[in-house]
Amino acid sequence: MKFNIETERLILRDFLESDVHGLFELDSNPEVHRYLGNNPIKELHQIPPIIQYVQQQYIENGIGRWAVIEKSTNAFIGWSGLKLVKESRNHHANYYDLGYRLIQKYWGYGYATESARASLSYGFDYLNLQTIYATAQAENIASNKVLQKCGLKLINQFHENEVLENWYEISQSQWGEYVP
Numbered sequence: 001m002k003f004n005i006e007t008e009r010l011i012l013r014d015f016l017e018s019d020v021h022g023l024f025e026l027d028s029n030p031e032v033h034r035y036l037g038n039n040p041i042k043e044l045h046q047i048p049p050i051i052q053y054v055q056q057q058y059i060e061n062g063i064g065r066w067a068v069i070e071k072s073t074n075a076f077i078g079w080s081g082l083k084l085v086k087e088s089r090n091h092h093a094n095y096y097d098l099g100y101r102l103i104q105k106y107w108g109y110g111y112a113t114e115s116a117r118a119s120l121s122y123g124f125d126y127l128n129l130q131t132i133y134a135t136a137q138a139e140n141i142a143s144n145k146v147l148q149k150c151g152l153k154l155i156n157q158f159h160e161n162e163v164l165e166n167w168y169e170i171s172q173s174q175w176g177e178y179v180p
């Protein structure tokens with residue numbers, strides 16, 4: 001499966017082996033992992049298996065997170081997109097989850113929102129999904145704002161590893177009525 005989605009400022013494409021250094025910059029930063037369990041990557045050799053894991057999801061599930069490229073510089077800036085979550089979270093399993101993670105120097109430019117909107121459009125308009133879900137730690141203000149700006153609705157909260165998580169949903173019909 002080859003993905004190549006273009007937005008105003010971004011390209012969303014398949015993970016490539018050559019993304020290894022960009023992903024290391026992303027995932028070795030404790031600030032990036034502040035609301036992700038505080039367990040950043042320590043060694044470069046931990047990255048290739050992550051790339052292979054996502055590439056395997058493209059084959060098995062027809063979808064997985066995409067690399068995000070800034071068009072103006074051609075720089076790898078992080079990842080965004082949909083993932084089929086098979087395990088149970090908050091009493092849901094086998095659901096499509098919206099997520100994103102950006103290298104810190106690219107925060108604050110609206111890139112997460114721009115990429116998330118493109119992911120929702122792909123999920124509803126191309127994959128014809130009925131509902132897309134997302135979670136964010138309640139304290140992760142930036143991520144909660146991104147989800148709300150994209151039209152997702154806060155449904156409930158749950159605890160995971162003693163951390164309070166917000167559970168969001170958006171249906172295909174809500175997406176149809178969504179005005180940015």
Ligand SMILES: CC(C)(COP(=O)(O)OP(=O)(O)OC[C@H]1O[C@@H](n2cnc3c(N)ncnc32)[C@H](O)[C@@H]1OP(=O)(O)O)[C@@H](O)C(=O)NCCC(=O)NCCS
Pocket residue numbers: 031032033035036100101102103106107108109110111112113114135136137140141142143145146
């Ligand atoms: C979450 C993340 C992807 C957001 O990326 P981003 O490109 O900066 O997001 P956007 O610019 O599209 O939107 C962020 C919004 O949060 C706001 N925001 C960010 N930090 C904030 C804070 N501390 N207090 C209030 N608002 C804040 C921004 O102002 C912006 O809102 P606005 O457009 O109304 O001004 C980025 O911070 C990141 O990668 N964090 C680490 C990984 C992570 O937490 N991923 C999500 C896991 S659920």
